[in-house]
Amino acid sequence: MARKIDLVIEICGSAGEGTISAGEILSRFMSSQGFEIMSFDTYPSEIRGFGKCVAHSRISNQKIFSPGKNADVLVALNDVHSISQLPFLKETGILIFDNKPLRYHEEDKSIAGWVEPGIISYGIPLHELAQRAAGSSRGRNMVALGAIASLFGINAKAFEESIIKRYSKKSRIVIDSNVNSFIEGYKWAKENITKINGISFESPGIKPSRKKREIINGNEAVARAAIDSGIHLFAGYPITPATKIMEILSKELPGRGGVVIQTEDEISAIGNVIGAGFAGKRAMTATSGPGFSLMTELGNLAIMAEVPAVIVNSQRGGPSTGLPTKTEQSDLNIAVKGGSGDSYRIVLAPTTVEECYECTCLALYLAEKYQTLVVLLLDFFLSNSIRNIDSPKKPAIKLLDANKAPGNRDLKSYKRYKITGTGISPRAIPGTPGGMFVSTGLEHSEEGLPRYDSETHEKMTEKRYMKIQKALKEIPKPKRSGCKKNIKVGVLAWGSTAGSAREAVAEAEKCGIRAAFMSPLSLSPLPVDEITEFANECEILLVPELNSSGQFADLIAPYVYKKIEKLNMVTGLPMPSEDILSKIKEIAE
Amino acid sequence: MPKKDHYVIIGNGPAGNKAADVLRENDRNARITILSDEHFSFYYRHKLCDFMSGVIDEDTLKVKFYKEYKEKNIRLRLGQRVEKIDPDSKTLFLKHMEKLRYTKLILAVGSAPRVLPSLLRYKDYFTFMSNYNDAANVKSMLENIKNPIVIGGDLIGINFIKMLSRLKKKATFFMYYKSFWPFDLDIKKADAIRLSLEKNNIKTISGDPVKTISRRDADYIIETESGREIEGDALFSFMGRIPNIQFIKGSGIDTERGILVNEYLQANYKDIYACGDCAQIYNLELKDYWISIGWENSILQGEVAAYNLLGEHRIIKPMSKKIFNVEGIKVKTSWWNQLKT
Numbered sequence: 001m002a003r004k005i006d007l008v009i010e011i012c013g014s015a016g017e018g019t020i021s022a023g024e025i026l027s028r029f030m031s032s033q034g035f036e037i038m039s040f041d042t043y044p045s046e047i048r049g050f051g052k053c054v055a056h057s058r059i060s061n062q063k064i065f066s067p068g069k070n071a072d073v074l075v076a077l078n079d080v081h082s083i084s085q086l087p088f089l090k091e092t093g094i095l096i097f098d099n100k101p102l103r104y105h106e107e108d109k110s111i112a113g114w115v116e117p118g119i120i121s122y123g124i125p126l127h128e129l130a131q132r133a134a135g136s137s138r139g140r141n142m143v144a145l146g147a148i149a150s151l152f153g154i155n156a157k158a159f160e161e162s163i164i165k166r167y168s169k170k171s172r173i174v175i176d177s178n179v180n181s182f183i184e185g186y187k188w189a190k191e192n193i194t195k196i197n198g199i200s201f202e203s204p205g206i207k208p209s210r211k212k213r214e215i216i217n218g219n220e221a222v223a224r225a226a227i228d229s230g231i232h233l234f235a236g237y238p239i240t241p242a243t244k245i246m247e248i249l250s251k252e253l254p255g256r257g258g259v260v261i262q263t264e265d266e267i268s269a270i271g272n273v274i275g276a277g278f279a280g281k282r283a284m285t286a287t288s289g290p291g292f293s294l295m296t297e298l299g300n301l302a303i304m305a306e307v308p309a310v311i312v313n314s315q316r317g318g319p320s321t322g323l324p325t326k327t328e329q330s331d332l333n334i335a336v337k338g339g340s341g342d343s344y345r346i347v348l349a350p351t352t353v354e355e356c357y358e359c360t361c362l363a364l365y366l367a368e369k370y371q372t373l374v375v376l377l378l379d380f381f382l383s384n385s386i387r388n389i390d391s392p393k394k395p396a397i398k399l400l401d402a403n404k405a406p407g408n409r410d411l412k413s414y415k416r417y418k419i420t421g422t423g424i425s426p427r428a429i430p431g432t433p434g435g436m437f438v439s440t441g442l443e444h445s446e447e448g449l450p451r452y453d454s455e456t457h458e459k460m461t462e463k464r465y466m467k468i469q470k471a472l473k474e475i476p477k478p479k480r481s482g483c484k485k486n487i488k489v490g491v492l493a494w495g496s497t498a499g500s501a502r503e504a505v506a507e508a509e510k511c512g513i514r515a516a517f518m519s520p521l522s523l524s525p526l527p528v529d530e531i532t533e534f535a536n537e538c539e540i541l542l543v544p545e546l547n548s549s550g551q552f553a554d555l556i557a558p559y560v561y562k563k564i565e566k567l568n569m570v571t572g573l574p575m576p577s578e579d580i581l582s583k584i585k586e587i588a589e
Numbered sequence: 590m591p592k593k594d595h596y597v598i599i600g601n602g603p604a605g606n607k608a609a610d611v612l613r614e615n616d617r618n619a620r621i622t623i624l625s626d627e628h629f630s631f632y633y634r635h636k637l638c639d640f641m642s643g644v645i646d647e648d649t650l651k652v653k654f655y656k657e658y659k660e661k662n663i664r665l666r667l668g669q670r671v672e673k674i675d676p677d678s679k680t681l682f683l684k685h686m687e688k689l690r691y692t693k694l695i696l697a698v699g700s701a702p703r704v705l706p707s708l709l710r711y712k713d714y715f716t717f718m719s720n721y722n723d724a725a726n727v728k729s730m731l732e733n734i735k736n737p738i739v740i741g742g743d744l745i746g747i748n749f750i751k752m753l754s755r756l757k758k759k760a761t762f763f764m765y766y767k768s769f770w771p772f773d774l775d776i777k778k779a780d781a782i783r784l785s786l787e788k789n790n791i792k793t794i795s796g797d798p799v800k801t802i803s804r805r806d807a808d809y810i811i812e813t814e815s816g817r818e819i820e821g822d823a824l825f826s827f828m829g830r831i832p833n834i835q836f837i838k839g840s841g842i843d844t845e846r847g848i849l850v851n852e853y854l855q856a857n858y859k860d861i862y863a864c865g866d867c868a869q870i871y872n873l874e875l876k877d878y879w880i881s882i883g884w885e886n887s888i889l890q891g892e893v894a895a896y897n898l899l900g901e902h903r904i905i906k907p908m909s910k911k912i913f914n915v916e917g918i919k920v921k922t923s924w925w926n927q928l929k930t
């Protein structure tokens with residue numbers, strides 16, 4: 001059995017110092033060497049300036065589900081920014097810092113001045129070595145990677161090749177300066193540092209992976225799934241953290257006969273999506289909190305007029321413009337309940353990058369089949385966290401064409417909103433001979449004509465409710481892990497917090513606590529039976545989530561018949577599994 | 590409100606730690622920082638042999654754990670070397686390019702292994718065993734060493750070679766009795782020690798100094814003055830200790846063999862004190878300076894330096910001579926103490 005390797009490396013620097021690219025290169029390379037990776041970056045909200053950036057990578061030879069709370073290694077490319085990152089370094093972690101910066105730092109501006117004694121600090125002349133390697137200090141990030149390779153037993157030759165590959169489209173000078181900086185860092189650390197800590201990636205059991213694994217984040221997975229599901233139109237207004245989806249599609253869609261429109265605002269974006277949906281084309285938009293708020297009314301129109309529409313909402317800290325580059329799960333209420341009237345909709349919350357792909361395919365299918373609004377709830381972390389995954393399976397044919405078109409019999413006297421056993425009415429695409437209909441946001445008859453009588457409103461409300469409930473069968477059931485019976489603490493988590501909860505439960509079991517985990521993909525309609533059953537099996541039910549009021553806990557409260565323990569955080573960071581574990585231990589006592 | 594004092598102590602050994610404790614006990618408010626270029630916390634140097642041979646673990650080696658510094662609000666900064674001192678601006682220049690300001694400074698920088706001038710050109714061949722890092726290094730070498738050579742003229746070396754012999758290494762000891770440290774040996778005493786070591790299966794060469802050292806593959810070949818050739822797979826040197834003051838030279842602080850301080854342990858700058866192995870102290874009676882290297886001396890001096898820094902006028906007196914036993918021989922020294930391992 002290979003020795004367990006599970007390390008978190010953080011690289012911290014100023015925007016423009018190559019912090020994020022160093023993190024990305026490291027993650028990609030470690031993935032190619034057979035490791036599991038999960039990484040994400042934090043960067044300043046302001047587009048210009050020299051704000052703090054952190055590239056966080058968890059690298060393991062085990063399956064991992066969360067990014068890990070504290071770093072084992074912190075690489076400080078910039079002392080001042082990295083000082084505020086030090087509290088996230090483990091008490092016995094390793095600090096790699098520049099011990100030959102361009103000028104002397106005063107005590108409070110020097111990271112070494114803040115280091116606690118248990119931490120091992122390795123000073124490396126990053127500036128000087130980069131200068132020597134490439135005549136400029138820009139390659140400090142590569143020098144740091146070289147030092148990491150030397151200190152932690154990473155195959156330098158293979159790493160070097162991956163850097164060459166990464167910059168292969170750049171000029172020779174760029175490639176050489178990056179590679180030379182890497183080599184300088186590697187050599188210097190080999191010759192000058194006596195390693196104190198045993199941290200290492202060396203393990204006889206680990207082999208470079210032969211299977212090509214995809215390295216993608218949540219946004220990339222969504223964009224890829226949208227293409228694979230045959231969307232024709234993407235309309236959107238740029239907003240962090242969803243912009244990347246539009247960026248990718250604007251490159252990819254036009255060449256495949258699709259259209260990307262950057263609209264003047266989010267209202268217009270959802271308007272475009274509804275227009276395309278009405279015309280029988282698959283369409284989608286992606287936004288974040290402030291844009292999602294603007295879309296609510298037209299979202300209601302999609303529900304009322306029974307037009308397929310998909311909105312990806314990648315949540316960030318709110319309300320209002322809030323915290324653009326921080327993660328949060330606080331749009332659950334608006335996603336599930338944020339409509340006027342009884343606006344039943346489907347809300348899916350993927351928990352992993354793989355599920356971002358699967359749920360996008362599913363969302364486009366469900367929107368088309370159930371003729372309604374489907375909201376996909378991601379968050380900043382899921383959108384940006386990079387995973388190495390096996391290539392996602394393309395959507396089944398069934399998922400690619402789901403419109404229930406009217407048959408000849410239906411078209412004889414066509415009723416667009418015909419009451420059926422399933423709540424789904426045959427939908428004629430404009431231009432279908434005999435398929436003319438009136439479509440409106442007003443309550444309407446089966447023909448689509450405005451009607452305000454109570455009988456019609458009751459029937460139509462019931463129809464819209466019923467079809468959404470029927471959709472539940474087509475959504476994968478909640479996932480479970482951990483104990484199956486005599487459960488002391490059950491953890492019910494959604495979205496990106498599910499990974500941390502799953503790990504916390506596994507750790508709790510190792511500590512002898514009878515714990516179990518469950519996570520539903522569908523937040524609306526709610527898989528009530530499974531949730532109630534799970535809650536009944538647990539002595540204590542814990543719901544961890546990244547919002548302050550406990551939005552999911554409140555959503556399920558009517559179905560669980562017991563007090564729910566809440567764990568809420570609004571730190572702007574993913575929920576650490578360590579914190580969930582502490583809570584499990586606390587309540588299990 | 591007057592600005593808080595910042596007492597900085599360079600050196601995390603017995604002298605520096607005692608000084609820091611006294612400062613904290615008598616000044617609740619001041620900032621106190623201890624700097625050390627070693628990564629490992631305060632430890633018993635005399636237990637390093639036991640650590641290397643696996644008799645004790647890392648925790649037993651430690652005198653103090655990090656949390657004790659925290660509890661006393663003493664900032665411990667490990668792995669950070671002071672490269673330069675500017676007494677006029679009261680600034681320390683650290684190797685990693687940081688400027689650290691102090692209001693009062695205690696130099697407790699200890700000592701380093703001495704190399705005999707005649708062997709200086711072979712310095713790079715020697716493995717030293719002076720601090721935790723060295724010990725960790727030797728510990729990792731031990732498994733592969735079969736016939737080590739120890740060039741020795743001090744008590745630490747004698748302990749070291751006995752440890753090698755306990756580990757069944759075929760060791761050779763070159764005894765430099767004429768320049769033995771920390772006390773003189775005459776030929777009679779040297780012979781007695783040699784016999785005692787040989788009883789422990791340690792080949793001991795006394796009175797036939799090294800002439801040349803050369804390398805043959807991974808091995809070291811020593812040719813002695815009398816023409817003998819000794820081969821070994823590791824080469825250690827133990828020739829006593831000298832104050833660690835290289836980095837202080839040129840700063841304006843007076844030094845000779847050590848840092849020159851008066852009977853109050855005060856250097857030629859009023860806010861700078863020195864104590865422990867690095868101090869060269871003026872003796873009122875002898876009207877000369879003396880250096881004393883040894884654990885308990887260092888503690889005593891650390892205490893006196895701290896009280897004087899706080900405004901007292903305690904005079905340091907050389908410790909009284911003690912007699913102790915080296916391989917059955919009674920020796921007298923006022924510095925060294927026979928410490929329990």
Ligand SMILES: Cc1cc2nc3c(=O)[nH]c(=O)nc-3n(C[C@H](O)[C@H](O)[C@H](O)COP(=O)(O)OP(=O)(O)OC[C@H]3O[C@@H](n4cnc5c(N)ncnc54)[C@H](O)[C@@H]3O)c2cc1C
Nearest residue numbers: 600602603604625626634635671698699865866883884926
């Ligand atoms: C192997 C060994 C065995 C010993 N056995 C005995 C014994 O049996 N009996 C006895 O009485 N004594 C013994 N001693 C000696 C005793 O340990 C010393 O006398 C004592 O440690 C001196 O204390 P100190 O506080 O003056 O300095 P030290 O303990 O030497 O501490 C000084 C510290 O300052 C650090 N330092 C130096 N320069 C700088 C700089 N520029 N910047 C930052 N940090 C710096 C050094 O790295 C060191 O950590 C032994 C020593 C050794 C090495």
